[in-house]
Amino acid sequence: MAKAKKKAAKPKKKATKSRKKVQQDLVANMKAWRKVEIASIASTGRVMEQTENPIVRLVMEIIQRDSHMHYRVQGWIADTLEGKSVSLTPDEVGAVWGMIEDHIKLEKKTLELADEALKAIGGAKGMLIQSYLLEYLMEDEKKHNLLLERLAAVQKGMYPYG
Ligand SMILES: [Fe+2]
Ligand SMILES: [Fe+2]
Secondary structure, three states: OOOOOOOEEEEEOOOOOHHHHHHHHHHHHHHHHHHHHHHHHHHHHHHHHHHHHHHHHHHHHHHHHHHHHHHHHHHHHHHHHHHOOOOHHHHHHHHHHHHHHHHHHHOOOOEEEEEEEHHHHHOOOOOOHHHHHHHHHHHHHHHHHHHHHHHHHHHHOOOOOO
16 A cells, blocks of 8 residues: 555644534524424414314323423523523532432332333233323333433532533
8 A cells, every 4th residue: 555645634623612602502502492392382282272082182282291391491501501500519419319319219110110011011902002101101201210310420420511
């Protein structure tokens, strides 16, 4: 293999985005995302108005409530980037850690029960609605468990981006 005469020019270091630019971009993203959540809330409402089916209505309501929470969380993210001071320190989490640990036990129990319920259904016919809703519950409980696992990482001072 012929050796290249000239050393290939080092790729230019990617200009690191300034902290201010990162903040501005994130705020713009949160604002755009909030608009989508508002559209989602309206859209789920329209579907609910058009159907009497209780399962479709239930699913739309789940999404609508989640969209409300997403909207609030995006607001929090944007506010902190625009100067609102909020802290999340190992000490603050540590102050209620005992209670959170008790709560984690509850969340683990829900996973066991969801798992048992799904196993009980197995591949049984005629259980479409039940397995559809149980799978939703299982995913949601996994999400609660993961949120708390990450909070545990904050408590131990092991969460990156600190
Ligand atoms: Fe959402
Ligand atoms: Fe839960």
